[in-house]
Amino acid sequence: MRGGGDHGAATLGGDLLVLAGALAVSSGYVAGAMLVPRGVSSATTTYWGVILGAIVLLPLGIGLFASGGAPHADAASWAAVLFLAVMVSIVGYVGWYWALDRGGIMQMAPLMFLQPISGLLLAALILGERLTWALAAGAAFVLGGVWVTRRE
Numbered sequence: 139m140r141g142g143g144d145h146g147a148a149t150l151g152g153d154l155l156v157l158a159g160a161l162a163v164s165s166g167y168v169a170g171a172m173l174v175p176r177g178v179s180s181a182t183t184t185y186w187g188v189i190l191g192a193i194v195l196l197p198l199g200i201g202l203f204a205s206g207g208a209p210h211a212d213a214a215s216w217a218a219v220l221f222l223a224v225m226v227s228i229v230g231y232v233g234w235y236w237a238l239d240r241g242g243i244m245q246m247a248p249l250m251f252l253q254p255i256s257g258l259l260l261a262a263l264i265l266g267e268r269l270t271w272a273l274a275a276g277a278a279f280v281l282g283g284v285w286v287t288r289r290e
Contacts, residue, residue, distance in 0.1 A: 151202050158198050162191045170235050171243050180235035188227055248287040251280050 166187040173183045211219075237246050255277045261267040 151205070155195075155198055155202065158195055159191075162194045166191060166231075170231070171238055174235045174239040180232050180239060183235045184228060184231040187231065245288075248284045251284050255280055 170183045170187060173186075174180055234246075237249075258267075258269070258273060258277060262269050
């Protein structure tokens, strides 16, 4: 069984949520990449993306809450969700669309592959996660790939 659950309903719901999120965010990337060069500010593009993404995911979210109730979490967990919503979904995307406007998609896209490496480093520094040789080798390959794509 995936995720150690007793049945596939919870996993299917989670899988659908991730799929819907991936489709929504990829649509937002494309729309944002087209809007910012046309004079729409990076902040406005981000706010519209967040609003439209919420509308798209709302039916799925309502269904998940109706079937399982509200998640039970402590204050630190909800603070982490709020941090992700504000810092990643707002501040991060304003910066992303600003960078797209300044550098273009061909120059900025390879930099997205640095996100997992920064997450890995933050997990090691903040959470005390152990870095293994396999993780270091994978990070080195990613860094090499970004370097190759960014060369003139």
